[in-house]
Amino acid sequence: MTELGNRLRQAREEKGMSLEDLQTATKIQKRYLIGIEEGNYSIMPGQFYARAFIKQYAEAVGLDPEVIFEEFKQDIPANEKEEIPQLSRVKTRKQVPAKNNKVLNFIPKILMFLALVAVVAILYILFQNWDFGNNSDPQEDSNRGVVYDPADTEDEDQGDGEQDEATGEEPVEEPEEEQGNSAGTLTEVSSSQPNATLELTGADAFEVELSAIGGNTWVGISNSEGEYFHSKELAEGETETFDLTEETEILFNIGWVPATEIKINGEVLEYPFPADDVTTQKITIKFAANGQQ
DSSP: OOHHHHHHHHHHHHTTOOHHHHHHHHOOOHHHHHHHHHTOGGGSSOHHHHHHHHHHHHHHTTOOHHHHHHHTTTTSOOOHHHHSOOOOOOOSSOOOOOTTHHHHHHHHHHHHHHHHHHHHHHHHHHHHHOOOTTOOOHHHHHHHTOOOOHHHHHHHHHHHHHHHHHHTOOOOOOOOOOOOOTTOEEEEEEEETTEEEEEEESOSOOEEEEEEOSSOEEEEEEETTOOEEEEEEEOTTOEEEEEOTTOSEEEEEESOGGGEEEEETTEEOOOSSOTTTOOSEEEEEEEOOTTOO
């Protein structure tokens, strides 16, 4: 037990409060309060929350948090923001070069080709119908004297309809093609609390929307090469988006799951483990765009 833990426990006992009373007053789980008194910060969701819990503990037992932090700073975990190395800022949404430039440049050529085909077709029709003197087709001349009775065509149509009714066959409708799910499918590959690996398939994009709901949270987002796209605290109500289509593997390190919502291609991610039981989770998502599997 650290000197800080002894000081906090002594103040709690002087106020006649049990750990259950302190849990009710601070809304901090009892196991975290015990961890503070024993100096066991490894069970905390993160160093940010360890410092916050110590501050709430001190206020609940009538101690000045600033005095406590100054007097026992050697026993208090350092702020995560001070420990995280300064990373080069990465744009929340990568500038993806337009892939349609080649198609757009090719459109004028297609239009010119279609125009040429249309001109050739018109010239061909004119040439076929051109009257070179009186060299008309004898068959055409014989057909000019034939008069068609519209009633004959109606009778033929009715006969065809009666034949269809006689056979009892109905016209066959072509089945409609089912549209694919643009959001893709997430499949669990492996899991071992608090780590899990998922695979995203059936999608052309890998777009992520990160939101803090119901409180502050800390989230780290990085790829397999150690490049960070996000590594900081997200305040309640804040939302950030990322286009990770060019990445094949992404690690989400969520410090406080109950306050974190992650959407993959517009669909809310279901956490591999219950949010209330496992408040810190590390989720790896492997992705391969359609046509690259």
